Amino acid sequence: MNFHKLRLMAFDQLKLQSYYRSRAAQYDEIYLKVERQSDLSKIRDWLPPKFYEAHVLEIACGTGYWTQYIAPRASSLFAIDTAAETLSIAKGRLDIQSVIFQIGDAYDLPKMPENLNAAFAGFWFSHVPKSRIHEFLKGLSYRLKPDSRVVFLDNLYVEGSSSRITDEDSEGNTYQTRQLANGSSHKVLKNFPTELEMHDAIKGIGHTAHWTCWDYYWAFEFRTNEFVCNI
């Protein structure tokens, strides 16, 4: 990859992080959308049992919306996010000793417990540029025991409910232009991968994959392979 492209990618990452820092206080409004309540209620029942007694790594936990449902079922949970602002809301929401929140980058994971045997990321995968998917998945699987369960939950694109796609780059990443309550406008990378693309993404990384769809959301779960350096 050339230097110009690397710089653009780093800049996009910083813009995404800054957008979520500014959005932290209003982030949970997304969970109040009326038309999505039935799906959310189904997912609140569906998701937590998957982590029963597991040692869970949560990537990009945000305000801890899903952490609050998963943590009571898990044996332990280690959650990271780059935004101190969202982490502080998450910490206020959960007071469980077995949960650790820490600032951390999904592409350069910090030191963490060695017994992790499950992972969850909600609404994160859609923000990973196509060119960084392998890097992200490889880094993740390196931190997990072989045969760990991984679950990604994310948005389907639904006309009239999702923010409109306003741009697409040369590698096929799509972008939305989002407005915050303070009047600022942000161009945010947001992809809507298909089931086939998800199966392709985990080649060499995982097995026993399964795609589940609701009206507004998808989930993709798989088990990790034993980590091999050269995948």
Ligand SMILES: C[S@@+](CC[C@H](N)C(=O)[O-])C[C@H]1O[C@@H](n2cnc3c(N)ncnc32)[C@H](O)[C@@H]1O
């Ligand atoms: C769409 S929010 C998802 C929050 C939460 N998982 C949820 O489902 O409600 C995306 C989160 O990714 C975080 N983020 C952005 N870049 C990140 C990175 N490189 N590593 C870890 N977290 C990151 C943002 O701060 C934000 O909290």
